[in-house]
Each structure stands twice: as structure tokens, then as C-alpha cells.
Amino acid sequence: MKLIWSKESLFNLAKEKFSDHHLIVVSNREPYIHNYVGSKIECEAAVGGVTTALDSVMCATGGLWIACGNSKADKEVVDLNNKVMVPPKEPLYTLKRIWLTKKEINGYYYGFSNQALWPLCHSTYVQPIFSESQWNTYKKVNSKFAQSVLEEIGNRKALVFIQDYHLALLPHLIKEARPEVTVAQFWHIPWPRQQVFSTCPWQEEILNGLLGNDLLGFHTVRHCRNFLTTVNRATKARVNYGKAEVVWNEKETIVRHFPISVDFEQLSQDSQKDEVQEEIKRLKAELGLSDEFIGISIDRLDYTKGIPQRLLAIDRFLDRWPEYKGKTVFIEVQVPSRTQILSYRRLERKVDTLVKKINLKHASGDWKPIITLPGPLPPNTLAALRSMADLCIVSSLHDGMNLVAKEFIASQYDNDGTLILSSSTGAARELGDALLINPLAIDQFAASIKGALDMPKSERHNRMRKKRSIVKKSNIYKWAADIFSELAKLP
DSSP states (O other), rough: OOOOOOEEEEEEEEHHHTTTTEEEEEOOOEEEEEEEEEEEEEEEEEEOOHHHHHHHHHHHHOOEEEEOOOOHHHHHHHHHHHHESSSSSOOEEEEEEEEEOOIIIIIIIIIIIIIIIIIHHHHHSSOOOHHHHHHHHHHHHHHHHHHHHHHHTTOEEEEEESSSSSGGHHHHHHHHHHTSSEEEOOSSOOOOOHHHHHSSTTTHHHHHHHHTTSEESSHHHHHHHHHHHHHHHHOOOOOETTTEEEETTTTEEEEOOOOOOOOHHHHHHHSSHHHHHHHHHHHHHHHHSOOOOEEEEESSSOGGGGGHHHHHHHHHHHHHHHTTTTTOOOOOOOOOOOOOSHHHHHHHHHHHHHHHHHHHHOOOBBSSSSSEEEEEOOHHHHHHHHHHOSSSEEEEEEEOHHHHHHHHHHHHSSSOOOOEETTTBBBGGGGGSSSSETOHHHHHHHHHHHHHHHHHHHHHHHHHHHHHHHHHHHHHHHHHHHHHHHHHHHH
């Protein structure tokens, strides 16, 4: 029987392989935020699959997490070195905050990261904006992160684990100053085809930054291959496709795929708690639900998530099979995102218009097909929604992984739910027992909703058992363990 990784076994692995290293995780988003609630300061976990997943790893291994602090009370709780221990109830690791000016946030985060790299890598019909001033700010902020990391390393042996596309230049900056430090990075979004990435005016600088890593991870084999091909055609580096390795400036970078996951056991246990069962009762009473078939979707309001396409599929489903009116309700949890960017504000208006139009068209008496819940929602409410749902729809146009799908599976402890999953997600590579869809094929999408409703109980349970077995074995601790094991093989 294969080992099911846990906090304890991950801690033991990290202790065995890296006990003499200072572990530093670096990301743009912080795992915990501090805000004023009345006259008091309260701490809560940040929203987001990646931060939630990595928090589980850091609670297991300990160490230091460096991230941007931008919540209203963040500065009030740190010490003179901008550090605070987290999680608040049981401190297990240190969070160090970096402070950015409004201009830096606009240029680095809302600018180059999310108006250039995000649309470039997702290839979802939103044109990237390549602004030189935003690129310069991106470089400046990456240097700021590098300075903070190097301060923490001092003269110690260190393992630096960098997260995502916001910090593409950071690996090279660290290696330039401290060549002996072990540096790894996980790129949480897709890596596009070489022809697409070549449209970026600064592709060579970005590739040079990423090749500062000793280990570079992606979600899927396809993303690894796309990256290797980009490096091969855009630089003079030596690329070994068979070994998935790159040699550049006499330095080797290993490229591997590590499908990220969730804390299966914790999510499964949470969904069975008494307070979550009480929250299910409260939600059903508040939303006026009784025995309707419940579908859920939980998304940031992002154009990569295929939200308009999902709404159109629901509309088409009700047009073709009107006998399901009054018997089915779709709950849309929508978390506002990057509202400073025009394309996101346009999406929000479009989604709002579509929901109103579909509800007006199909509503009858007190029943309406779509219920919108503005996020972010408390953990117990999200656990209740995942547990009470008969169906979860993930309709991303392009997604590196999509942890909502895995969170839903982990919450279905009675095996009685169905997952409709876009084939354009990394999760689809693992979860073949989901109902896979092309989110742009609206008629087929609508037919999949009907297929989920009509699926026999035995088949529904069998499919969910298989998916739960996969997510249970390939949990967040296995993801981290695979990365640490690969790093331990380095010279």
C-alpha cells in the first residue's frame, strides 16, 4: 500500500533532508491578513487555493514565509523586523511582510503580473498589455523581494521556495548573490505554447530569471514541455527533453510536473462537523431551499473561469428541458477580483446582466434558477455549500489546476455528488471520472448538466469514490513531499 502523506510524514521528510537548511517560502499573497473589526484587530486566513494549500505545508514544516502585506491592520501587529507568528491560534511559522507603495502595487501586481503575464499564459482571448513602465516596476518589486530574502538567509544554508508568476525574476537575483543557496519555484498557472509566449517583449529576461532555479515545477507535463520548447527556441541554453533539464550559463535547471492538491483529510472531516451541518440548515432556510437538486460553482470573478459560458449552459439546459424548472437551483459564489483592471470590471457587469436576464426568463413564483452569493465566504459556509451540493460545475477556459474541484471532492464524504469539469483544467488530467466538458460547446455543456441530474445513484457513488481515492492519495502533502524529494536529489 502506498504511503498517504500527512503533516507528520512531511515534517519527518523535511527534517531528514533539510534540517540544516533555513526554509523560506516567498509569494505575492500572504497566508494571513489582519484587519480592524470595530476597535479590535482580527486575523483571518487569506482566500485562495494556493495560499490555503501552502499554509498546510508550512504548518507541517515550519520556517519563514515572505509576502506582501496590504491589509489595513497588517502593520500594527508586526515586530520591528516586520514579522508576526501565524496561524494566530497555534503559531507554527513566521510571516514576514514586505510593504509596497500604491504605485508599486499598480505597476507590479495590477500591471505587469495581471495585465501581461496572466492573460499571456492563459490564452483566453484577452489581449496582454505590455507596458514598459509596468515592466520596470515589476523588476523593481522583484528586486525588493530579493533584498528581503537575502537579508533572511544571511550566512546560513537555505532552501528558498518561490511561488508563481509574480516573481519570475527572483530566482536569478538570489542565485546571482548567493549561488550556493537552493532555489525552487512553482509556476501555478499554465505555461503557454512557445509562439504565444514569444509575443512578450521581455521573454529573455523572464526566462533568465526562471532559469536561476535549481528546480522549476508546473502542474502538468504539457506545461513542462511548453516551457522547455520556449527556452529552446528563445535562448542559447542546452535543453534535454528526455531528462527535462536545461543548462544555461553553466547552471542546470530541472523541470518537473507536480500536480498541486488539497488537505483531503482536513476538508473531509470539516464537512462532517456539527457546525457545518448547522450551517447547511441555516443556508437552506435562508435561501428558501427544500428538496431541489443543488448545483454550486465557486470562483473568483475572472475571465479565465468561464462564468458567462456556464450561465449560458444553464440557460440552454432550462430551455431544452423545462421539466427541471422549480426542481433545480444553481448557487454561484462569486468573489470580486482585480477590480482595478478594466477587463475584470467588464466581466462583472456582463455576469450580473446574464444572471438577471436568465432569472427573469425562467423564474416562476418564489423559484429562480440562479442564486448569487457574493464572496469571500467564511470557511464553514464554503464547507456547507460543498457538502450540501449535488453537483459542482468547474467551467474554466484555461486553468493551471483548479483546486475548487478537489475541494468539492474532498467534501463529498457520502460519495453522492457529481463533478462537471472543464477539460481545459490541469485537474482534468487526474480526474477522468468527472463529467468532462468543453466550456465553449454550450449545447454539450447543457447536456452534461442533464446527464449529472439523471445519473444513477450507483454510478454517481462509484465515480465519486474513484475521484476521492485519487485526491486522498495525491494530497497537498504529497505535492510538497515530491518537490522536497526532488530537491534532495540535487548535488
